[in-house]
Amino acid sequence: MTALLPALTAQAKLRAHRTPDCACDAPHGVLADRPDAMVVRHADVVAKAHAPGTPEPALTARLAAAAHPGLADTLLAPLSAQPARLHDRLVTLWPYGAPVDRDDPDAAPWEEVATLLARLHRTPHAGLALPLPPMRGPEKAARAVARLRATAPHPAASPVERAWGVLPAWARDEAPYPGPPHLCHGDLHLGQLVRTPADRWLLIDIDDLGTGDPAWDLARPAAWYACGLLLPEEWTRFLNAYRAAGGPAVPADGADPWPVLDVPARALTVQTAALAITKAVAGERALDEVEETFVDACRRMAAVPPDLAPTGTK
Incomplete structure (x- = not known):
């Protein structure tokens, strides 16, 4: 997990600013850090490392569904139709969206x-x-x-x-x-x-x-x-x-x-x-x-x- 976090953050920065070494003050941080998922945000990009052992064909089919025009008003569409691989984990990129307010x-x-x-x-x-x-x-x-x-x-x-x-x-x-x-x-x-x-x-x-x-x-x-x-x-x-x-x-x-x-x-x-x-x-x-x-x-x-x-x- 230690090596995965900076690599995942670099992926989000690369997608947001075309450089993995951005030092800007855009919103950023770890949104989730669990054994089955690590999720980080930088600016308007969210990078997610999926659970170890996630089957790539199944994840690719699910990404294709999320990107389908017929579901544009239902599912958040990914920024890339194919998962990447980092430290033996499949990674997907998404636009940031504001979550439900748990305090209200x-x-x-x-x-x-x-x-x-x-x-x-x-x-x-x-x-x-x-x-x-x-x-x-x-x-x-x-x-x-x-x-x-x-x-x-x-x-x-x-x-x-x-x-x-x-x-x-x-x-x-x-x-x-x-x-x-x-x-x-x-x-x-x-x-x-x-x-x-x-x-x-x-x-x-x-x-x-x-x-x-x-x-x-x-x-x-x-x-x-x-x-x-x-x-x-x-x-x-x-x-x-x-x-x-x-x-x-x-x-x-x-x-x-x-x-x-x-x-x-x-x-x-x-x-x-x-x-x-x-x-x-x-x-x-x-x-x-x-x-x-x-x-x-x-x-x-x-x-x-x-x-x-x-x-x-x-």
């Missing part, structure tokens, strides 16, 4: 993100430049459970495992999604939204973009709502805006959306609880109140099998 939750753009999701889900994936892989939502949930199993024993792990075990195979990344596939983001939350200089909200982070169940993109806010962590009025704003924009993941006629949201929301709840326990064990600390909320939800889910809606309803 009342201004959270629920309607905007719902409308963007509906546009994404309505876009025919067959018309994109390159075939897309499956979206990585179930894969990431399965990886979270695998990490939980590899960590030291914890008393909260048992209900999480039981809740995972009652999910259908496709939601555990053990079988293909059985329904009609749609273009999906794969890891939707408010942190995946930026406002451009043209004053437009767009979705970012294509690492999990692909085809699959569009309800997965609604699953995180649905899970937070079900756990009492998202206000009913915020959930209603989000769901109503998605329906108004023609989103195909839930019934358009105002019918109960939960039969199609139940399985993905359960999977995201398990994923969140599994990661929380793993981090708590690594930090040698107790679960906090929010983390306990997700574990408690897993206890309830393990006792009640999921409501499996017919895949034709999606």
Whole structure:
């Protein structure tokens, strides 16, 4: 990581100013530094080093989708259609966009993100430049459970495992999604939204973009709502805006959306609880109140099998 940071910063400077040695006072800094991603900004350019081992063909197909004219009002377009390689990591370049203000939750753009999701889900994936892989939502949930199993024993792990075990195979990344596939983001939350200089909200982070169940993109806010962590009025704003924009993941006629949201929301709840326990064990600390909320939800889910809606309803 030490050698990667200056090299990544030099890439951003090179794209912004055509020199890797710029000493200007343009806005700059590290936006993210995690094992799965390092992101830096210089001026109006953002450089991202993707997770080690990221398959280049899949990332190239996802970049092509983000650059497709048919998604110009939905996804932030990359500055280059091909990833570069730095220190054995694939690197992509992007224009900078302002993120959602975490200190102003009342201004959270629920309607905007719902409308963007509906546009994404309505876009025919067959018309994109390159075939897309499956979206990585179930894969990431399965990886979270695998990490939980590899960590030291914890008393909260048992209900999480039981809740995972009652999910259908496709939601555990053990079988293909059985329904009609749609273009999906794969890891939707408010942190995946930026406002451009043209004053437009767009979705970012294509690492999990692909085809699959569009309800997965609604699953995180649905899970937070079900756990009492998202206000009913915020959930209603989000769901109503998605329906108004023609989103195909839930019934358009105002019918109960939960039969199609139940399985993905359960999977995201398990994923969140599994990661929380793993981090708590690594930090040698107790679960906090929010983390306990997700574990408690897993206890309830393990006792009640999921409501499996017919895949034709999606």
